[in-house]
Amino acid sequence: MNIAVVGTGYVGLVTGVALSDIGHNVTCIDIDIEKVKKMKRGESPIYEPGLEDIMKKNIEKGRLDFTKCYEDGLKNAQVAYIAVGTPEKEDGTADLRFIEAVAESIGQHAEHDIVVVTKSTVPVGTNDYIREIIQQNLFENMKVDVVSNPEFLREGSAVHDAFHGDRIVIGADTQSAADTIEQVNLPFGIPIYKTDIRSAEMIKYASNAFLATKISFVNEISNLCDALGANIEDVTAGMGMDARIGNKFLNAGIGYGGSCFPKDTSALVQLADQAGEPFELLRSVIKTNDKQKRLLVEKAKERFGSLQGKTVALLGLAFKPNTDDMREAPSITIAQELVLAGANVVGYDPIATENAKNVLPGAVTYATTAKEACQNADFAMILTEWDEIQAIQLDEYKSWLNEPILFDGRNCHNPTKAKQNGIEYHSIGRPTTQQQKQPATSPN
Ligand SMILES: NC(=O)c1ccc[n+]([C@@H]2O[C@H](COP(=O)([O-])OP(=O)(O)OC[C@H]3O[C@@H](n4cnc5c(N)ncnc54)[C@H](O)[C@@H]3O)[C@@H](O)[C@H]2O)c1
Numbered sequence: 001m002n003i004a005v006v007g008t009g010y011v012g013l014v015t016g017v018a019l020s021d022i023g024h025n026v027t028c029i030d031i032d033i034e035k036v037k038k039m040k041r042g043e044s045p046i047y048e049p050g051l052e053d054i055m056k057k058n059i060e061k062g063r064l065d066f067t068k069c070y071e072d073g074l075k076n077a078q079v080a081y082i083a084v085g086t087p088e089k090e091d092g093t094a095d096l097r098f099i100e101a102v103a104e105s106i107g108q109h110a111e112h113d114i115v116v117v118t119k120s121t122v123p124v125g126t127n128d129y130i131r132e133i134i135q136q137n138l139f140e141n142m143k144v145d146v147v148s149n150p151e152f153l154r155e156g157s158a159v160h161d162a163f164h165g166d167r168i169v170i171g172a173d174t175q176s177a178a179d180t181i182e183q184v185n186l187p188f189g190i191p192i193y194k195t196d197i198r199s200a201e202m203i204k205y206a207s208n209a210f211l212a213t214k215i216s217f218v219n220e221i222s223n224l225c226d227a228l229g230a231n232i233e234d235v236t237a238g239m240g241m242d243a244r245i246g247n248k249f250l251n252a253g254i255g256y257g258g259s260c261f262p263k264d265t266s267a268l269v270q271l272a273d274q275a276g277e278p279f280e281l282l283r284s285v286i287k288t289n290d291k292q293k294r295l296l297v298e299k300a301k302e303r304f305g306s307l308q309g310k311t312v313a314l315l316g317l318a319f320k321p322n323t324d325d326m327r328e329a330p331s332i333t334i335a336q337e338l339v340l341a342g343a344n345v346v347g348y349d350p351i352a353t354e355n356a357k358n359v360l361p362g363a364v365t366y367a368t369t370a371k372e373a374c375q376n377a378d379f380a381m382i383l384t385e386w387d388e389i390q391a392i393q394l395d396e397y398k399s400w401l402n403e404p405i406l407f408d409g410r411n412c413h414n415p416t417k418a419k420q421n422g423i424e425y426h427s428i429g430r431p432t433t434q435q436q437k438q439p440a441t442s443p444n
Pocket residue numbers: 006007008009010011012029030031032035083084085086098101102119120121122151152153154155259260
């Protein structure tokens with residue numbers, strides 16, 4: 001099938017590349033001309049493991065192309081995917097201005113019947129709005145169907161997820177549109193779930209809100225473990241053995257970040273308010289997450305009294321491993337709090353440093369290796385569990401840091417081993433080594 005994909009960010013580019021890899025002819029449209037030039041050369045503008053190889057392969061096979069021009073991109077397209085950003089507005093609602101612009105452009109340039117598929121995460125009801133905008137902009141009367149096809153890929157494993165996702169959700173209000181998009185996706189061999197448009201839109205928000213809730217829940221439990229002397233890893237291992245709970249997405253840490261959970265939880269809270277059904281649980285999830293992002297700095301302040309003049313190495317800056325994405329990374333809040341407390345902050349990330357420079361406070365300096373970040377630092381904080389950072393041996397910290405003090409926001413190391421290595425080790429929901437704790441006198 002001939003397909004246009006509008007927007008070539010993390011979702012659009014991966015979608016375009018994956019659709020071309022299963023045999024479709026794909027033209028990706030983006031307004032960013034520099035990006036388009038780069039992609040035409042087979043270079044990915046984002047860091048996503050495995051993406052560039054498949055991209056190059058399909059460009060060479062003549063199935064994948066890039067353009068800035070809607071007219072060219074839509075000329076032969078039977079299907080057009082919308083994959084532009086839906087960032088958070090100041091009031092927490094989803095900003096639909098990129099969606100509106102794309103819908104207008106599709107309406108203005110569509111030359112024949114077309115199925116428009118929304119991959120972007122959009123509030124319930126938005127696909128009706130998209131259809132309206134397209135129809136208002138059409139030159140002649142042609143058939144435009146809209147389909148909600150939310151995306152569930154995770155950054156860092158986006159290529160794997162595109163080919164091995166758990167489900168493909170297709171929300172349509174005509175059988176023919178649903179069938180067309182089912183046909184497009186059949187070669188992936190992923191289970192397809194068909195429903196109506198509004199339910200499909202809601203599945204996306206509900207899924208992200210549920211996953212965010214799981215993380216805030218486990219973070220609250222980890223803080224209780226800290227206070228009561230239990231170990232969060234043993235607790236989640238025991239919880240996860242219950243098939244109804246499941247053992248995934250139970251890692252306590254420094255809060256969720258990224259381009260999706262923070263904005264999508266806020267958007268759903270706003271949507272719920274507008275619908276007259278306030279979502280108090282989700283409000284608490286967000287509040288817990290904001291608190292959790294500050295936890296490591298609170299622990300450091302408790303340990304040192306004052307952080308004035310202390311040098312801190314931040315290891316890992318991206319919101320999760322295997323991505324260069326810094327959107328809503330907990331490292332932003334942590335670096336801000338540390339700078340505010342008078343600390344000298346040295347950051348290191350294997351991939352995200354250039355993006356970090358745009359969002360971290362100007363006072364932060366950057367190292368090119370973890371070792372360089374730690375040398376002359378009074379303590380280190382692990383913020384992103386990159387393989388490379390997890391692989392740093394405890395005795396290396398001991399030789400690099402001024403004092404062997406480590407705050408591990410991702411529970412990468414074993415507290416017992418840290419103690420054996422003479423490291424003062426603070427982590428999330430697990431015993432701190434080399435510090436006296438008062439035993440609780442009564443469980444009540
Ligand atoms: N990033 C993820 O992991 C992820 C996963 C699932 C769903 N989503 C959702 O997918 C959508 C896209 O997210 P993203 O992270 O890929 O966004 P992104 O910001 O990385 O990319 C958006 C792209 O759209 C382009 N663009 C903007 N306006 C345009 C226009 N008028 N015409 C053509 N191109 C235009 C931009 O230049 C940019 O390249 C969002 O709604 C997001 O919530 C994201």
